[in-house]
Amino acid sequence: MADRGESPMEKITEKFHEEDSSSSSSSDSDDEKKTSSFQSDKFRLFGRQKPVHKVLGGGKPADVFLWRDKKISAGVLGGASAIWVLFDVLEYHFITLVCHALILVLAVLFLWSNASTFINKSSPHIPEVHIPEEPVLEIASALRIEINRAFSILREIASGKDLKMFLFAIAGLWILSIVGSCCSFLTLFYIAFFLLHTVPVIYEKYEDHVDGFAEKAMIEIKKQYVVFDEKVLSKIPRGPLKYKKKD
Incomplete structure (x- = not known):
């Protein structure tokens, strides 16, 4: 279970x-x-x-x-x-x-x-x-929940309550943007x-x-x-x- x-x-x-x-x-x-x-x-x-x-x-x-x-x-x-x-x-x-x-x-x-x-x-x-139909609906529902969870995390970071998390998020996105521009x-x-x-x-x-x-x-x-x-x-x-x- x-x-x-x-x-x-x-x-x-x-x-x-x-x-x-x-x-x-x-x-x-x-x-x-x-x-x-x-x-x-x-x-x-x-x-x-x-x-x-x-x-x-x-x-x-x-x-x-x-x-x-x-x-x-x-x-x-x-x-x-x-x-x-x-x-x-x-x-x-x-x-x-x-x-x-x-x-x-x-x-x-x-x-x-x-x-x-x-x-x-x-x-x-x-x-x-x-x-x-059932597996497709389950996967779509799971993706929707995970995307909403990501939006919630981004909102929490943007609220300014945790400066360390904010700096880590900025550094991670910056590194990802550099990697994305190369490939x-x-x-x-x-x-x-x-x-x-x-x-x-x-x-x-x-x-x-x-x-x-x-x-x-x-x-x-x-x-x-x-x-x-x-x-x-x-x-x-x-x-x-x-x-x-x-x-």
Whole structure:
């Protein structure tokens, strides 16, 4: 059963996990052992309180990202790499690809239908293809909730209550704008997809070493922030926002 504080995206991935629990039962048992032995008092990157598999939502998506099944993970990453090379490197247009694929499918089905009618004196059964409504509605609802949550976070940052969060948001958006100006959206999406298939599995393997190094780095960053706060931020005049009530 999912936790009450679980996000909609985690609920969707949990549903896929329940549909095929036999394929990932071994990984679930491993995760339960890791959860029971997880040390909450030890420093963990980003303050996480769960194993990496649970942080990624659990189920099939987490199994793919953490390479529980190397064939499936390699196939997904290989497919994404092929799409990136096809559209970004070779500059093959999406509409052109769709049209060519439909031409090929229609030609094959047309020839197959006529050949079967000529040989077997009966028309072949072409299966109907349709998109189920429930998964689409669930994904759309989850995306809507996540987008609204992002808007809420941006509103909280813009309210001026947390200066540290504001500076981190500005720095992150500035870095993202620089990266976005150097490559296309598809390349940026592929880089994020590639990192999602490599960084978590490497981190899970060497998490103790990474967490130890991250703890030292966070201590140093906090020291530098205290110095920056005393010399710069504390000298900036700030006051609480006052709202005038309308009659």
